[in-house]
Amino acid sequence: MQQHTTIIDKAAMALSxxxxxxxxxxxxxVELLAGKPYGAAPLTNDAGEVIATPMVDPTLRTGLVLAGLLVLALYGGYRLVAPMKDEAAPAQQEITAD
Incomplete structure (x- = not known):
């Protein structure tokens, strides 16, 4: 069975x-190179003052990952409803009846 990828397949795979x-x-x-804190929450001291925050907002990172998953879900839905080309199926031929 041969798998043929279309432009939509390649675009969805690349984007997601x-x-x-x-x-x-x-x-x-980027977070590792920026140094501590590595977690999503800012570091505070005993008085409750913020002493360090992550370099990249965790909401941005989460949004990018969710957008990638959404693209994969939309692509999966497209593949469910798109007709498949079955090249191995025999061609239909008209047969005249007597």
């Missing part, structure tokens, strides 16, 4: 993969 990689890997490396 790019968004997920950007949100998880790239911005994760």
């Amino acid at each position: 993969g790019g968004l997920l990689l950007l949100g998880v890997v790239v911005l994760g490396i």
